[in-house]
Amino acid sequence: MAKVDGTFLYIGTYAGEAAARDDYAIVKDLHTDGAVGTYDAAVITKDSSGKVHVNKDEMATRHGGWGGAAAGAVIGILFPPAVIGTALVGGAIGSIGGHVWRGLSRSDVKELGELLDSGEAALLVIGASTLEAALDKAQLNAEKHIAKELGVSTDDVDAAVQEAASEIN
Known part of the structure; x- marks a missing residue:
């Protein structure tokens, strides 16, 4: 059973x-329909x-509240900076990544990285x-997927995003 305030990764x-x-x-439609909260x-x-490229529709992520920072933090954990071809959210990745990292084991990171290596796109x-359900x-329609409850609260991620945003502004 997923924690009510837990963070979920797919x-x-x-x-x-x-x-x-x-x-x-x-996923964007699910958010618009109210089926998922912050994402x-x-x-x-x-x-x-x-080179890894991160493609985002910034308007969609603004509705989620995390504005690209949470996905950027996960990508920063999974890939070394040398292979990332797209600029990510800079200093925000360190703060948010720390929270996400606590929710992942080394074997999780390895498994997620190998999954991403197996496909052309992810x-x-x-x-x-609430994302899980x-x-x-x-x-x-993914060919393969991994879904994980991270064991870190969305409140912790929210606080890290707010802190990072205040440092940028």
Whole structure:
């Protein structure tokens, strides 16, 4: 059973970017319909040189409240900076990443990284534990996926996002 204030992480892999974007649109619709609370999501792709690119629709993530910072923190944990081809949320990643990192074991990080390596594109969604039931019901079309309750409260992530935002502004 998911914790009421817990943080949930979903990563699915896809044969192509278009399929990942289709599921990304489903997640945005779930939020619009009120099925999920605070969340952040990104489509992740790799180019032919192995660089990781993070593709986001910034308007959608603003509605989630975390504004790209939570997904950026997870990506920063899973990939070394040298392979990330897209600028992430800078200093916010360190603060938020610390909270997310506490919710993941080393084996979780390895498993998530290997999953991302197995597909051409991926969808990463992180948010309130209400995501779990909503994503199950939506039946996303990932070829493979991992879903994890992180063991860190959304309040902790919210506080880290607010702190990082105040440091940027």
